[in-house]
Amino acid sequence: TKWVYRFGDGAAEGGAADVALLGGKGANLAEMASLGLPVPPGMTITTEACLFFFSKGKALPDDLQAQVLSALVDMEKITGRTFGQGPHPLLLSVRSGARASMPGMMDTVLNLGLNDQTVQALGHDSGDARFAWDSYRRFIQMYGDVVMGLDHEVFEEVLEDEKARLGHDYDTELSAVEWQHVVSLYKQVIEEELGEAFPQDCHLQLWNTIKAVFSSWTNTRAVTYRTLHKIPHDWGTAVNVQAMVFGNLGSTSATGVAFTRNPSTGENSLYGEFLVNAQGEDVVAGIRTPQSLTEEGRLASGSEKPSMEKLMPEAFAEFRDICNRLEAHYGDMQDVEFTVERGKLWMLQTRSGKRTTRAAMKIAVDLVDEGVITREQAICRIDPPSLDQLLHPTIDPRVERVVLGSGLPASPGAASGEIVFTAEDAVDAEAEGRKVVLVRIETSPEDIHGMHAAEAILTTRGGMTSHAAVVARGMGIPCVVGAGGLRVDLRNELLIGPGFTLKKGEMITVDGSSGQLLKGDVPMIQPALSGDFGRLMAWADETRRMTVRTNADTPQDARAARSYGAEGIGLCRTEHMFFEGGRIHVMREMILAEDEAGRRAALDKLLPMQRSDFTELFTIMSGLPVTIRLLDPPLHEFLPKSAEEIIEVAAAMDMEPALLSRRVEALHEFNPMLGHRGCRLAISYPEIAEMQARAIFEAAAAAASETGAPVELEIMVPLVGLRSELDYVKACIDKVAADVSRETGLDIGYLAGTMIELPRAALRAHVIAETAEFFSFGTNDLTQTTFGISRDDAASFIPTYQRKGIIEQDPFISLDFDGVGELIGLAAERGRKTRPDLKLGICGEHGGDPASIRFCEQMGLDYVSCSPFRVPIARLAAAQAAI
Ligand code: PEP
Numbered sequence: 056t057k058w059v060y061r062f063g064d065g066a067a068e069g070g071a072a073d074v075a076l077l078g079g080k081g082a083n084l085a086e087m088a089s090l091g092l093p094v095p096p097g098m099t100i101t102t103e104a105c106l107f108f109f110s111k112g113k114a115l116p117d118d119l120q121a122q123v124l125s126a127l128v129d130m131e132k133i134t135g136r137t138f139g140q141g142p143h144p145l146l147l148s149v150r151s152g153a154r155a156s157m158p159g160m161m162d163t164v165l166n167l168g169l170n171d172q173t174v175q176a177l178g179h180d181s182g183d184a185r186f187a188w189d190s191y192r193r194f195i196q197m198y199g200d201v202v203m204g205l206d207h208e209v210f211e212e213v214l215e216d217e218k219a220r221l222g223h224d225y226d227t228e229l230s231a232v233e234w235q236h237v238v239s240l241y242k243q244v245i246e247e248e249l250g251e252a253f254p255q256d257c258h259l260q261l262w263n264t265i266k267a268v269f270s271s272w273t274n275t276r277a278v279t280y281r282t283l284h285k286i287p288h289d290w291g292t293a294v295n296v297q298a299m300v301f302g303n304l305g306s307t308s309a310t311g312v313a314f315t316r317n318p319s320t321g322e323n324s325l326y327g328e329f330l331v332n333a334q335g336e337d338v339v340a341g342i343r344t345p346q347s348l349t350e351e352g353r354l355a356s357g358s359e360k361p362s363m364e365k366l367m368p369e370a371f372a373e374f375r376d377i378c379n380r381l382e383a384h385y386g387d388m389q390d391v392e393f394t395v396e397r398g399k400l401w402m403l404q405t406r407s408g409k410r411t412t413r414a415a416m417k418i419a420v421d422l423v424d425e426g427v428i429t430r431e432q433a434i435c436r437i438d439p440p441s442l443d444q445l446l447h448p449t450i451d452p453r454v455e456r457v458v459l460g461s462g463l464p465a466s467p468g469a470a471s472g473e474i475v476f477t478a479e480d481a482v483d484a485e486a487e488g489r490k491v492v493l494v495r496i497e498t499s500p501e502d503i504h505g506m507h508a509a510e511a512i513l514t515t516r517g518g519m520t521s522h523a524a525v526v527a528r529g530m531g532i533p534c535v536v537g538a539g540g541l542r543v544d545l546r547n548e549l550l551i552g553p554g555f556t557l558k559k560g561e562m563i564t565v566d567g568s569s570g571q572l573l574k575g576d577v578p579m580i581q582p583a584l585s586g587d588f589g590r591l592m593a594w595a596d597e598t599r600r601m602t603v604r605t606n607a608d609t610p611q612d613a614r615a616a617r618s619y620g621a622e623g624i625g626l627c628r629t630e631h632m633f634f635e636g637g638r639i640h641v642m643r644e645m646i647l648a649e650d651e652a653g654r655r656a657a658l659d660k661l662l663p664m665q666r667s668d669f670t671e672l673f674t675i676m677s678g679l680p681v682t683i684r685l686l687d688p689p690l691h692e693f694l695p696k697s698a699e700e701i702i703e704v705a706a707a708m709d710m711e712p713a714l715l716s717r718r719v720e721a722l723h724e725f726n727p728m729l730g731h732r733g734c735r736l737a738i739s740y741p742e743i744a745e746m747q748a749r750a751i752f753e754a755a756a757a758a759a760s761e762t763g764a765p766v767e768l769e770i771m772v773p774l775v776g777l778r779s780e781l782d783y784v785k786a787c788i789d790k791v792a793a794d795v796s797r798e799t800g801l802d803i804g805y806l807a808g809t810m811i812e813l814p815r816a817a818l819r820a821h822v823i824a825e826t827a828e829f830f831s832f833g834t835n836d837l838t839q840t841t842f843g844i845s846r847d848d849a850a851s852f853i854p855t856y857q858r859k860g861i862i863e864q865d866p867f868i869s870l871d872f873d874g875v876g877e878l879i880g881l882a883a884e885r886g887r888k889t890r891p892d893l894k895l896g897i898c899g900e901h902g903g904d905p906a907s908i909r910f911c912e913q914m915g916l917d918y919v920s921c922s923p924f925r926v927p928i929a930r931l932a933a934a935q936a937a938i
């Protein structure tokens with residue numbers, strides 16, 4: 056088996072297409088090497104070797120050694136150095152690199168190949184003994200932590216003590232001799248703590264490190280990260296073994312990270328940070344605050360420290376050129392890492408850069424304008440659920456801002472919450488339903504769960520590429536980093552700034568767009584959906600086949616949905632109108648009436664209320680289809696439940712509490728979801744359906760004469776299982792339609808249809824379609840009735856099912872294609888056989904879920920309908936499904 060793929064010196068054995076085998080980092084290093092870019096030579100040990108390693112109880116393949124050694128010989132030839140000996144020792148970096156990026160979750164070892172001999176050689180060779188001993192101690196520290204399992208804090212302590220003894224404040228103040236002494240202390244502490252010596256055999260160092268990096272695939276952090284990001288656990292990681300280049304060889308050396316465009320706004324300008332005389336990990340760790348790459352960036356940040364553009368003009372020019380080439384080559388914004396070693400530029404990594412949704416939009420649209428990608432590609436570049444980020448509120452510009460401090464605007468949007476200082480407190484607060492802002496000096500991968508639980512994140516240290524910034528952008532959580540004017544006192548749980556001290560639990564607002572931290576809970580407004588968003592969505596609208604409607608019960612919902620681009624109403628749940636204001640009393644009068652006459656009297660009062668609601672809805676949706684569903688829930692849902700409520704309601708209705716109590720009891724059902732609801736109500740009490748139909752038709756007539764454009768009216772009967780049920784209810788509606796037509800002199804057209812919410816309805820679709828002119832799949836109930844899982848009780852065991860691997864997805868969130876989906880396919884096919892122009896749609900929650908929308912496209916449905924906020928998501932997902 057070929058386990059090792061080489062790269063370097065203008066050639067490579069793999070390429071960008073080999074991500075599954077070589078991991079993202081390895082595949083792109085190979086690609087860059089093939090492009091002739093300056094990449095330190097190296098090799099990638101495949102993910103297959105990692106899978107082998109785990110399948111054999113953590114043993115490496117027998118034939119791996121020879122392949123690694125042979126690739127090492129190549130690296131020696133290219134670099135003119137020798138691994139494990141002088142006079143020019145070859146040092147290695149050994150890094151993980153999985154198929155999907157898992158920033159900071161797995162292990163890395165740098166400067167491998169140093170021992171008591173090679174450190175001397177490195178000193179002579181570089182002419183910098185201090186650098187050599189510093190590198191050696193860094194290596195021992197990383198190796199001791201990653202391979203030997205000694206907590207890195209043990210080393211930190213040794214170093215801090217030594218610095219204190221020597222009277223140094225900063226690492227940079229230590230001399231060669233002093234670092235040499237730290238090395239001996241490090242070796243000593245390893246022996247003391249582990250009873251074993253730090254290995255001098257460089258080959259042993261290498262093999263142990265390869266195994267440790269493979270093993271880090273299953274460390275707790277990495278496993279949690281994969282679970283959160285739905286990355287399969289059986290992919291494994293590759294290991295990249297590469298010749299070291301040094302950003303810490305004095306003032307002509309540097310290391311940095313960059314995005315080829317701004318990852319926060321999407322603006323087309325090189326964006327990044329670097330540190331002079333530093334090694335790679337120093338930038339990401341956020342320990343020193345880095346400098347801007349470009350002059351433009353420096354000016355924007357108001358920093359005094361010179362940019363790379365100014366400081367290293369030649370290396371910078373080459374770097375900018377390479378960034379442009381990489382973007383053109385990959386057709387996307389790249390996130391790159393580089394090092395300058397004594398003036399010579401080296402590229403260490405490139406990958407598609409993580410970005411905010413706003414930036415993703417702008418970049419996709421700009422790349423189309425630049426002729427780099429097609430509109431279809433642009434549409435597919437945006438993850439539909441991420442549009443949610445654009446719907447995030449921002450701070451109302453009319454309110455006065457009480458600014459407590461500011462930092463870098465790392466992730467846009469604004470949010471308020473109580474201050475908490477630990478990830479655990481954030482998680483606990485979320486569980487109690489409280490909103491919190493997580494305030495940290497800086498964050499690390501250990502804080503991920505707390506970051507998830509928080510509304511916003513604030514750190515006092517670190518740059519735009521610090522852990523907090525990268526992760527928050529990925530999660531779409533507002534974030535401000537590097538708020539240097541503020542101080543976190545962890546022990547006393549205080550956030551201290553100029554002239555104020557805030558305690559844990561106090562409200563603050565983080566504005567990730569401006570970088571400001573504001574006092575209290577600040578009013579927010581919804582963003583405008585124009586510009587790049589508008590253009591990309593317009594392309595999506597041209598591309599998709601299905602229409603997107605909304606589930607809206609109120610004029611307010613309907614208006615919001617229209618502003619998000621809804622093309623009609625797919626479901627109006629009329630019962631929601633009965634809960635408003637004083638209507639519930641009239642509704643109760645109707646339900647509690649002794650006979651039909653009593654019910655009709657109450658219904659006469661409800662009629663004008665429903666009519667005015669419908670008129671407003673129809674006016675808002677003028678010219679578009681509107682599906683009104685007849686009353687669906689069991690009647691006792693409208694009645695009081697507790698004894699206190701019964702007393703209250705009885706008093707309001709001028710009724711004996713005992714009598715009311717008896718009526719409530721009489722309406723009690725053991726299994727209401729399968730009880731007296733849906734069309735069963737209309738069959739028991741046709742006068743209810745008649746009233747609703749009259750309200751609908753009269754409203755349609757009124758709206759049509761007002762707007763001049765008739766609505767496309769659809770009346771929907773819920774929970775039908777038998778054609779005869781639909782026939783009965785349709786006859787009631789038809790009669791009212793004829794009456795209203797006669798009374799108004801208007802011919803009011805409408806379609807009569809049904810929801811498909813029961814397996815029987817799906818199976819008998821060909822028969823039901825003889826009456827129904829449209830079907831709307833009510834996948835909430837259809838999932839409930841197909842699985843026999845109560846949708847209101849599922850939450851008590853579905854998470855357990857998921858944890859135990861019984862099911863992967865909650866079927867109430869993402870459609871069960873195999874079971875419920877088969878019923879949908881069957882019903883669509885059978886229904887259309889009877890009635891070729893049968894309109895088909897979906898109005899369950901799944902109508903806003905991208906995976907389910909793709910399925911609807913495959914089934915050839917005419918439309919999806921979802922809640923107003925998800926309309927943009929559905930528009931985009933429907934377009935992607937059609938591509
Ligand atoms: C459904 O069952 O999918 C549906 C849309 O109706 P409701 O959620 O009101 O039961």
Ligand code: MG
Nearest residue numbers: 812833835836
């Ligand atoms: Mg339903």
